[in-house]
Amino acid sequence: MAALDQKSPNVLLQSLCCRITGKSEAEVAHQFQYAVRVIGSNYAPTIERDEFLVSEKIKKELLKQRREADAALFSELHRKLQTQGVLKHRWSVLYLLLSLCEDPRKPSCRVPGYGALFAQGLPRDAHSTPFYCARPQSLALGYADRSSSMHTSASLGTSGVSSLGTYTLNGPTLTPPCLMSGPQTQAAGDSLRQQLGSRLAWTLPPSASPSATAPTSRGSLGPPGPVARAPHRPRREGDDSAEVGEAALVRDILYVFQGIDGKFIKMCSPENCYKIDAKMPLSKSLRDMSSRLAELGWLHNKVRKYTDSRSLDRAFGLVGQSFCAALHQELKEYYRLLSVLHSQLQVEDDQGVNLGSESSLTLRRLLVWTYDPKVRLKTLAALVDYCQGRKGGELASAVHAYSKTGDPYMRALVQHILGLVSHPILNFLYRWIYDGELEDTYHEFFVASDPTVKTDRLWHDKYSLRKSMIPSFVTMDQARKVLLIGKSINFLHQVCHDRTPPGKLTPASKSTESPKDAELFTDLEGTFQGKIDAAYFETSKYLLDILNKNYLLLEHLQAMRRYLLLGQGDFIRHLMDLLKPELARPATTLYQHNLTGILETAVRATNAQFDSPEILKRLDVRLLEVSPGDTGWDVFSLDYHVDGPIATVFTRECMSCYLRVFNFLWRAKRMEYILTDIWKGQMCNAKLLKAMPELSGVLHQCHILASEMVHFIHQMQYYITFEVLECSWDELWNKVQQAQDLDHIIAAHEVFLDTIISRCLLDNNNRSLLNQLRAIFDQIIEFQNAQDALYRSALEELQLRLQFEEKKQQREAEGEWGVTAAEESEEKKRIQEFQETIPKMRSQLRILTHFYQGIVQQFLVLLMSSSDESLQFLSFRLDFNEHYKARDPRLRVSLGATRGRRSSNV
Known part of the structure; x- marks a missing residue:
């Protein structure tokens, strides 16, 4: 049993303490207690990371001593130790080894026999962790910029609001003065300063690091020395003239850090800040330092108030709750710092540290130790201000705006x-x-x-x-x-x-x-x-x-081009031939089923029959709203039924545009059809009416006016068919073939419809042009009616004359007189009456021609004033021989100015 006891960890550790200090077992009781608590420390949640830092420090120490081989050997042994999993608290062992290898010449190690190692004790409540220090296990923390210097592990990291708090909770904490006397008390101060300085250096900028040479106003963590204090009398109850001591202010400041009013420092609601009563006897330096430190409590209150008010607001949303959780997490790290400071203050009170002796908690030291948490809380408070009234993606944008900083x-x-x-x-x-x-x-x-x-x-x-x-x-x-x-x-x-x-x-x-x-x-x-x-x-x-x-989207798109935009020429021509007798009737006498039957006949008789049945079954006839005096030509329209997914592309608005364009193209095609009939009538009747020389002038006038109309309609048809429809369709088809999503197809299709609506003069900007064009179409119909009336009258007269001559010849062949005096007189009278109608016909044609040319002139003037270059070029083709330019000075000026602009652009 004696042999086993000698090999137990406690016996071995006590023997090690005696050997290091050179004292007896009774004299090293305090040091042995501390060693047991260091090795058995179990409240370091980031043990892997701290273990990595300590091992790195050991290797750096070996490299400083030019012991590269020992450093490599240590790395290999440490790696093997990590793989074995024998020790649960490797960090404690490594820290012990690091303390043993420290240079005894350092100020913190001047106690003979490495006694400074045991000048660092734990507070009595080291094993009791406040409930708010527990880390949430649902949100992973850790910064990307530290990944290169910290060991990545499965454990959760810390955001680092309080680097001081994290280190002191994970490593050796502050030592009660009762464990040391004389030089050991001095060594304890050094130890505390080293702990704070070494940890703050990870999070503070170099200029603000407590381990660096800091300005006197912020305090120094260098070699220990007596803290200069202004002489003051201890403050007692009822003694208002006694100056407030720094220790009392420190105690108040620790309360203010948590947003709690202290005895001397209280929140001033009107000014929204913590203030010390101006009547309070206090030196200016202590008052200034207290005010600067109290700002930390104000920042804490600002962040805490925001999180408390928003955490219970469900309408704030998941993004807002995540933001509150992030703020809560930062505040928890801040509370870790406060818990360490409170623990140290409690230890000093328990061990009887009076105001006349050196305390590890002073206002200057608090200024340095809270520098980094203050900067971070300022950032959080600024975020809280900027994020007021924001939620969701807008809140994420506000947070992202603060990430653009050089720090x-x-x-x-x-x-x-x-x-x-x-x-x-x-x-x-x-x-x-x-x-x-x-x-x-x-x-x-x-x-x-x-x-x-x-x-x-x-x-x-x-x-x-x-x-x-x-x-x-x-x-x-x-x-x-x-x-x-x-x-x-x-x-x-x-x-x-x-x-x-x-x-x-x-x-x-x-x-x-x-x-x-x-x-x-x-x-x-x-x-x-x-x-x-x-x-x-x-x-x-x-x-x-x-x-x-x-769903044959592209096939339906081509069907729209062929039928509603008159691209299937043979079908459109044959349909117009079949519909002519029906559409010449009043619109009120039309029946849709009759027109549908004609449509099916036109499909079977032309190349349209080879289209897909899915397309042909959607083709139908539609009758527009009837107005008084309308004929079938005015209300007839083709229709194309769309449903299902393709209706997403061919919406009701799009089909309405197709209907408007079809009516325009159908009317223009009808003008071409009418002029073709006029030309055929002129060619067929020219030889018959040679026997009536008195009609030569009228017929010549008809030929001239018809030629003008044919030229105009041909140029308009060329413009509509090639410059508008074909060019726009080619552009649409290329975009559809290259489309990456349905929105691209829909957008290209809408651009196509907008283009043809605009360039076919169907938009609001070209309403005057469209009205002039419709007036020209009406004149063509008027001319057709006038010429038909002329030919009917002339052919009737010709028929009567031929009958009279035939009757005369028949009688002469029978040996009788050809005509009697009465019949001859009646024939001459009738011929004279017909010849009297010719001036009226000539006058009617002259009026019609003058009115037609006036409308065309106005149409050309409007074309020249248009901002669309294609419409300006159309005016050049319509007036290719400058016939209208010579008749209208306004047109002459417009044409010249436009050509000048065009030549300057070239």
Whole structure:
């Protein structure tokens, strides 16, 4: 049993303490207690990280001593020790080894026999950790900029608001003075300063690090020395003239740090700050330092008030709650610092440290130790101010705006908070682009949904971008792609009734994301852009394939061009021939079933019969609203029925545009048809009416006017067919072939319709031009009626004359007189009456010609004043021989000015 006792850890540790100090077992009782508590310390939540730092410090110490081989051997032995898992508290052992190898010449190690090692004790409550120091296990912390110097592990890191608090809770804490006397008390002060300085150096800028040479105003953590204090009398109850001691102010300051009024320092509500009563007898230096330190409590109150008020507000949303959680986490690290300071103050009180002796807690030291937490709390308070009234993506944008700073420590803090705040947005994003689901109860995501919109308007109206919620680190192009991805998935599910997941983008992929998703938004041009692009191209390509293969989108687009835009020439011509007798009747006498039968006849008789049955069954006849005096030509229109997914491209507005363009083209085609009939009438009747020389002038006038009209209509048809329809269609088809998503097709189609509406003079800007053109069309119809009347009258007269001559010849052949005097007189009278009508016909044609040419002149003037160059060029072709230019001075000026502008541009 004696042998076993000698080998027990406690016996061995006590023997080690005796050997190091050279004292007996009774004399090293305090040092042995401290050693046991160091080795058995079990409240260091970041043990792996601290172990790494201590091992690195040991290697650096060996390298300073030019013992490279020993450093390599130590690294290998440490690596093997980590793999074995024999020791549970490796950090404590490594720290002990580090303390043993410290240079005894250092001020902190001047106690003979390494006694300074045991000049560092733990407070009595070292094993009791405050309840608010427990780390939440749901949110991972840690900064990217520290990854190169800290060991990455599965344990949760710390955001580092209080570097002092984290270190002292993980490592050796402050030593009660009762464990030391004489030089040991001095060594304890050195130990505390070294601990604070070595840890603060990780988070403070070099200029603010307590280990560096700091200005006297902020205190120094260098070699110990007596703290200069102004002589004062101890303050007693009822003694208002006695000066307040620094220790009392320190105690008040620790309360103020928590937002609690102290005995001397209280919150002044009107001024919204902590103040010391001006009547209080206190030196200016202590008053100034207390005011500077009290600012930390004010900042704490500001952040705490925001988190307390918002944490219970459900309408604040998930992003807002994540922001509050991040602030809570930073405050917890701040509370760690306060717990250490309170513990030290309690230890000093328990051990009887009076105001006349050196205390480790002074205002100057507090200024230095709280420098880093103060800067961080200032950043948090500024964030709180800037984020007031914001939620969702707007709140994430506000946090992101503060990450653009040159201070790497503050940037790391804000980026850490941004990672937590962005986490709900990332969840929204993944569910939207992978599943098409949008569960945004508090309207935080930048994609908005309108549940009142019906399925037929899903693509256009149901989903939209909530621009105020687009985070500033997400570009508008990325937001548009995100919107399109989820919208395409929902369109496939609800409109196309296709549940096949496009490509490999399944909902399961969301659960396999790497743990770096919280930092995904920081790599906008890399990982984030890659994920968005991959989902966008996969989903959009699949949707377009479904529309083209299953719903024949491109075939329907071509059918619109062939039938509603009169691209199928043989079908349109034959249909017009078949409809001519019907459409010449009053509109009230038409029946749609008769017109539908004529349409089917035209389809079977032309190349239209070879089109797909899916297209032909959608082609129909439509009668427009009838006005008094309308004929069939005025109310007839072709129609094309669309439904299902293709109705997303061919919307009601688009079909209305097609109907307007068809009516315009149909009327222009009718003018061409009428002029063709006029020309055929002139050619057929020219030889017959040679026997009536008195009509030669009238017929010549008809030929001239008809030629003018034919030229005008041919130029207009060329402009409409080639410059408007063909060019616009070619541009549309190229865009459709290169489209990457359905929005590109819809946008190209709308541009196509807008272009032909504008260039066919159907928009509001060209209303006057359209009215002039319709007046010209009316004149063509008037001319047709006038010429038909002329030919009817002339042919009737010709028929009567031929009958009279035939009767005369028949009688002469029978040996009788050809005509009697009465018959001859009656024939001459009738011929004279007909010849008297010829001047009226000539006058009617002259009026018609003058009116027609006046309208054309006005039309040309309007064309020249148009901002569209194609319309200006059309005026040149319409007046190719400058006939109208010579008749109208206004047109002459306009033409000259326009040509001058064109030549200057060339």
